[in-house]
Amino acid sequence: MTTNTTISSNFIENIINEDLKNNKNNKRVHTRFPPEPNGYLHIGHAKSICLNFGIARDYKGLCNLRFDDTNPSKEEVEYVESIQEDVKWLGFDWDDRMFYASDYFEQLYECAVQLIQSEKAYVCDLNPQEMREYRGTLTEPGKNSPYRSRSVAENLELFAGMRAGKFADGSRVLRAKIDMASPNVNMRDPILYRIMRAEHHRTGNTWCIYPMYDFAHPISDALEGITHSICTLEFEDHRPLYDWLISSLEMENRPQQIEFARLNVTNLVMSKRKLRMLVEEGLVDGWDDPRMPTISGLRRRGYTPEAIRDFCERIGVAKSNSTVDIAMLEHCIREDLNSKALRAMAVLRPLKVIITNYPEGQVEQLETENNPEQPDLGNRCIPFSREIYIEQDDFMEIPIKKFFRLAPGQEVRLKNAYFIKCEEVIKDPNTGEVIELRCTYDPETKSGTGTATRKVKGTLHWVSAAQAVKAEVRLFDYLLKEEDTEQEEKDFKDAINPNSMEKLTACMLEPSLLQATPDQRYQFIRNGYFCLDTKDSTTELPVFNRIVGLRDSWAKAQKA
Numbered sequence: 327m328t329t330n331t332t333i334s335s336n337f338i339e340n341i342i343n344e345d346l347k348n349n350k351n352n353k354r355v356h357t358r359f360p361p362e363p364n365g366y367l368h369i370g371h372a373k374s375i376c377l378n379f380g381i382a383r384d385y386k387g388l389c390n391l392r393f394d395d396t397n398p399s400k401e402e403v404e405y406v407e408s409i410q411e412d413v414k415w416l417g418f419d420w421d422d423r424m425f426y427a428s429d430y431f432e433q434l435y436e437c438a439v440q441l442i443q444s445e446k447a448y449v450c451d452l453n454p455q456e457m458r459e460y461r462g463t464l465t466e467p468g469k470n471s472p473y474r475s476r477s478v479a480e481n482l483e484l485f486a487g488m489r490a491g492k493f494a495d496g497s498r499v500l501r502a503k504i505d506m507a508s509p510n511v512n513m514r515d516p517i518l519y520r521i522m523r524a525e526h527h528r529t530g531n532t533w534c535i536y537p538m539y540d541f542a543h544p545i546s547d548a549l550e551g552i553t554h555s556i557c558t559l560e561f562e563d564h565r566p567l568y569d570w571l572i573s574s575l576e577m578e579n580r581p582q583q584i585e586f587a588r589l590n591v592t593n594l595v596m597s598k599r600k601l602r603m604l605v606e607e608g609l610v611d612g613w614d615d616p617r618m619p620t621i622s623g624l625r626r627r628g629y630t631p632e633a634i635r636d637f638c639e640r641i642g643v644a645k646s647n648s649t650v651d652i653a654m655l656e657h658c659i660r661e662d663l664n665s666k667a668l669r670a671m672a673v674l675r676p677l678k679v680i681i682t683n684y685p686e687g688q689v690e691q692l693e694t695e696n697n698p699e700q701p702d703l704g705n706r707c708i709p710f711s712r713e714i715y716i717e718q719d720d721f722m723e724i725p726i727k728k729f730f731r732l733a734p735g736q737e738v739r740l741k742n743a744y745f746i747k748c749e750e751v752i753k754d755p756n757t758g759e760v761i762e763l764r765c766t767y768d769p770e771t772k773s774g775t776g777t778a779t780r781k782v783k784g785t786l787h788w789v790s791a792a793q794a795v796k797a798e799v800r801l802f803d804y805l806l807k808e809e810d811t812e813q814e815e816k817d818f819k820d821a822i823n824p825n826s827m828e829k830l831t832a833c834m835l836e837p838s839l840l841q842a843t844p845d846q847r848y849q850f851i852r853n854g855y856f857c858l859d860t861k862d863s864t865t866e867l868p869v870f871n872r873i874v875g876l877r878d879s880w881a882k883a884q885k886a
């Protein structure tokens with residue numbers, strides 16, 4: 327295995343190394359992962375999780391899990407639970423450091439009062455329309471609000487009134503008093519608090535004012551003693567505000583915000599809003615649909631945490647946005663599964679084959695290895711008998727050139743068994759469809775012990791009919807037809823691939839797969855990697871998801 331175990335140094339680690347050298351933060355390294363519980367986590371979040379928890383691990387520091395729940399909404403509890411499950415599944419642990427921004431609502435309020443007292447915040451009554459007009463544009467400075475010169479006493483009284491519910495939703499806000507002429511629009515007296523009568527999943531109806539993210543985030547970081555506050559690039563222009571708040575409030579801890587490029591992957595939707603739309607409109611079977619780029623979807627599909635961590639490691643951390651080829655993610659799961667997955671025979675589109683010279687009623691148990699790469703995964707026996715299934719497309723009545731599989735008069739090897747030769751083709755008299763093949767086998771060609779010396783070019787997988795386990799197998803294509811995933815919301819639906827899932831409902835599997843568990847991944851020989859679906863499998867009809875096919879376009883491109 328070529329999994330990268332050494333940690334490649336990135337620009338964030340360079341910053342931390344420098345800070346450690348300079349004794350900054352008393353040599354502490356403390357990061358956090360701050361999801362907003364408004365959806366399930368996706369592979370982009372996995373990158374942030376691996377980065378933040380990975381830094382804590384590598385520097386023997388700490389990483390907090392903090393729910394950024396400053397925006398009240400109803401369904402948050404489900405999301406809070408799924409986020410914890412996903413972080414744990416990825417292999418990370420926050421110990422006893424799970425926090426909510428809402429834990430700090432009282433302290434955040436005190437911070438706002440402190441800003442008012444030091445004349446760094448004021449209550450503003452401009453309506454949203456006026457607020458926009460006063461803000462200016464990227465090329466023109468803004469204008470001071472007429473409420474900017476309110477006295478400290480008046481501001482304190484109005485802000486207390488806001489908290490006490492004396493004013494209507496949206497009628498007033500608390501703003502920082504910074505600089506309406508700043509070239510950075512984020513510094514033009516940004517809003518710190520708004521009035522909003524909404525029930526919060528943790529604080530209920532205690533509050534009718536809620537802090538803005540840009541206000542709550544730096545303070546939460548400082549309160550938790552975070553040293554390095556790692557976020558994505560779109561927050562770069564917010565950093566001056568982050569720093570202004572920390573220094574205006576004279577916070578004891580002075581976390582440093584560091585921005586990195588968010589992960590984009592070809593053919594994958596990475597916006598929670600679009601993912602939620604897919605779920606709400608029933609275009610997928612929930613957040614954990616195996617086609618979703620959510621961590622729960624990848625888990626149900628059969629991805630391993632090891633493969634996702636490996637992927638996040640390999641893509642590295644950069645300062646400018648780029649898009650990663652999905653083939654690289656698929657390469658990581660293939661590489662992980664190649665050594666872990668048990669080999670098995672499964673025929674997805676069965677064609678019956680009768681071996682006419684094989685004794686009726688006889689069953690041989692043929693021994694074979696579970697994983698040729700890992701002898702310690704042991705052996706198993708596969709039954710062989712007179713009636714078997716092969717794949718429909720392993721037979722051609724009129725073979726094209728270089729078709730080395732089965733055709734009239736042509737001989738192939740059945741993996742781990744015998745050579746068979748096609749003698750007769752049976753068709754449905756009405757449709758002309760091939761429904762059965764009559765073949766003969768040569769006992770001298772038995773795998774391992776046979777004495778025949780001739781060679782054949784094709785080797786087919788097969789399943790003995792009498793012992794076969796009937797199953798459903800689901801094959802997936804990308805949810806988006808286009809590689810480009812940045813479509814506007816209105817175009818987004820057109821980009822959805824209508825054929826992203828194919829259900830094959832009459833597959834025939836070797837009997838060992840009756841013991842399959844969702845934690846065990848399989849390589850169905852010649853068909854790809856599969857695992858049992860946790861949601862839809864029943865004892866009558868097991869359902870297997872194809873995690874990924876066998877052809878590795880990424881590895882191929884690397885060699886070329």
Ligand code: ATP
Binds near residue numbers: 361374590599
């Ligand atoms: P979305 O844009 O999908 O709604 P978000 O950024 O609003 O995502 P949050 O819950 O706020 O989602 O994200 C939690 C953390 O994960 C943040 O620190 C954010 O920067 C990071 N993150 C989100 N998406 C990505 C991504 N695609 N790549 C890397 N990090 C990401």
Ligand code: MG
Binds near residue numbers: 362
């Ligand atoms: Mg966000």
